[in-house]
Amino acid sequence: MAASGDRLAAMADASGHRRHPTIQEQDDMTANTQRKYRADYQPPAYLIDDVALDFDIRDTGTRVRGQYQVRRNPDAAGAAALQLDGRDMQLHSVAIDGRALGADEYELGEHALVIAAPPSQFSLTIENEIDPEHNLALEGLYRSGDILCTQCEATGFSRITYFPDRPDVMSRYTTRIEADADQYPVLLANGNCVESGDAGAGRHYAVFEDPFAKPCYLFALVAGDLGMIRDSYTTASGREVDLRLYTEHGNEDQCDHAMASLKQAMAWDEDTYGLEYDLDSYVTVAVGSFNMGAMENKGLNVFNTACIFARADTATDGDFALVRDVVAHEYFHNYTGNRVTCRDWFQLSLKEGLTVYREHQFAIDQGSPGVTRIGQVRTIREVQFPEDGGPRAHPVRPESYVEMNNFYTITVYEKGAEVIRMIAQMAGRDAFLRAVRHYLDKHDGQAVTIEDFVVAMEESTGLDLDQFRRWYAQAGTPRLTLTTEFDQNQLRVRLTQSTPATPDQSEKQPFDIPVALAMFDAQGLPVGEPQVLRLNQAEQQWQFDGFDAQPTISALRGFTAPVKLDYPQSDAELARLMAFDSDPVSRWDAAQALYLNTLVADARARGADQPPAAAPQALFDAIESLLATPPDDRALLAEMLTLPSETRIGEQFDATDVFAVNGARRALKQEIARRFTGLFETLRDAHAASGPYVFDVAESGRRRVFALALDYLAAIDAPGIRDHALAVYNDADNMTDRMAALGALRDLTGDARTRAMTDFAERWADYPLVMDKWLRLQASTRRDDAIAQVRALLEDARFDFTNPNRVRALLGGFARGNGEAFHHADGQGYQLLADEILRLDRLNPQLAAALAGLLAPWRRYASPQGTAMREQLTRLAASDLSANTGEIVAAGLA
Structure with a gap:
């Protein structure tokens, strides 16, 4: 099953049940x-x-x-x-x-x-x-x-x-x-x-x-009464599989990309794992009201329309990629989840972690490998790490639960996939693929455990994974510290690890952690071969010889483990890695570290009521160098020019000062935009559309750079940006460019914004998924009346409280995408969310619980925000909550 992001309404009254007169009542x-x-x-x-x-x-x-x-x-x-x-x-x-x-x-x-x-x-x-x-x-x-x-x-x-x-x-x-x-x-x-x-x-x-x-x-x-598109796929052994995709009449023309993605996934699974589909037909149905992204029912997958519909004028590049990857995910479940399934729900990551890993590898093979991996890393850092550090931290294999639906979490799915990825790295690609086939052959038709999977890996690869099993049993994010000593052509590298206490687990044993490492000289040339160090003690040291000068180290390349790495490097070293590192994730990481150094210092100063901290010239020199000699992959350029999110910045503090963090990020973005206005205008013009929409790596990368340039120019309300964005909106033949234009206009005022927003709502009124984008834009608008705007939209005829996609777009867009309004000093944002959680809990407890999770990590926030969040949790706890929502609220208050 694919969770959508982040799984509405009460069942009919059960008064018709007939009971045996002597049974003890259970409410x-x-x-x-x-x-x-x-x-x-x-x-x-x-x-x-x-x-x-x-x-x-x-x-x-x-x-x-x-x-x-x-x-x-x-x-x-x-x-x-x-x-x-x-x-x-x-x-x-x-x-x-x-x-x-x-x-x-x-x-x-x-x-x-x-x-x-x-x-x-x-x-x-x-x-x-x-x-x-x-x-x-x-x-x-x-x-x-x-x-x-x-x-x-x-x-x-x-x-x-x-x-x-x-x-x-x-x-x-x-x-x-x-x-x-x-x-x-x-x-x-x-x-x-x-x-x-x-x-x-x-x-x-x-x-x-x-x-x-x-x-x-x-x-x-x-x-x-459904419309249908139909195709077929011939397997490697020559069998023809009937492929059908059903949806409500009138939506068939939004389903072609999903069908093509299914055939891509079937071919990839045959080529990569040698797994051939096993039924005569494969049927997919798209429905508008669905708590999750999709469900892998054997031979009959049911999908949220958000994970099926993709047409150039209604879906963005991100939507096209989501459809491709979720379709693949559900197809891959046919073996890793269906033919071999879970013994019990504590083993959920057995199928989901492995299938997410397979989905990740498929996505890397279909798109820009480096940028695709960066997206996966960002999810771990910005969503999973906060979960690991919050009140509901739990191992990849939980030890207990009250309501199972609450454990379809980013830890089980995405961290579970990272655990599989570490095994694959240690085994090597070919050995890992053979091991997965051994696991599937050994347990075909069985309901098994994570331990069964790990044993199969050991049997096939020869790896000793005894200590590695702690990744499944211990919650929390390990913190690595890297230090170096250089003396007489000799480099000593020391790594230490520790994991903070989490609920129900105060003591942590050392993990088995692969750490990829490479070294570069002052000119950015590689020194020696990249290596993978295996850290399995609290502290270990390695020695490297034969250097003429101290090298620059690129550590945790490709994000080889879901850990936080503390390795302070100079601005010059980070700039060198930005320019020359051969690993795209490390290049991006170096850029993020440069930004974070400035952002954290400025946020700390603002939080202490001191003058803002100025960004160092080295940061702007690195950006100028990047713009002068950009990477061939334009999507990577866009990633390297994108500032860390407020969440990532806040993770650097024990308690987040929301307004200090937001102020620091906004100030740096505006400063970069002012210094490089001309270059961003050149980027915008050079990456504007020049032909019909095509969804491929090159064109998607071009559109990402174009959108980023518009965004930077809008941050300073550059001369002509409003009219330019409106023209882009009017002339675009695709939703990606339209959303880029609307994103640029979102926080501005004036006629251009009003005309674009009004036209969008009228033009796409009959397309629910597109109207979800409109709701999300409205909810995330950074302006003084944002909370009042969200309350008005909750009563708007275009909002449907029983549709999970609508709820996620408006309330999720507000709480996750509008930090300034959600964390408003008077607590109105938290009150709004709590009001709707109470309303929703009577209808869809799963969705209400997910929203309650946004209030649960109140300890991560400085006062008065943390205190106000806790007050709303206490208010929720005093209400008659479902088991789903009650478990989340209780964990937040524990």
């Missing part, structure tokens, strides 16, 4: 706030080999009939009751081997149906009814527009029927769907369609068989 909060521990794992008492589901879809509700072939698990200890998870549905009947059970033969609670002493092997039939029309939680079976669709990961299947909703119960599924033929002409489920026909009275049916055993979280069903 919703008690059942949902019970903490689960990895150490308490027990194998399922019963296994279900085959599942036959029959869905009778009606306007008044959907009747579900499930028939399961059940047997006692020989690996489970002792006799046990059969527990079937289920919620928010009406139970009609339970039968064993065709005999209906009486009310005294089972117990029915709010979250489970329990049969105390079933036979060791039997056929179980359950009939129940659900109400997808009023299911606004976007879990289980629910309506999105005119489409009925499912989302079952992590525990959404328990909203469909009674079943052991855990990933280690793997079954072969046959699914029959019956519905009105006019209202739902398209019927889809996992696997191959083996039968379809007329069901009478204007209804029709379809039957699907999935030959591969899977956990219930991978179950999928879709019914609706």
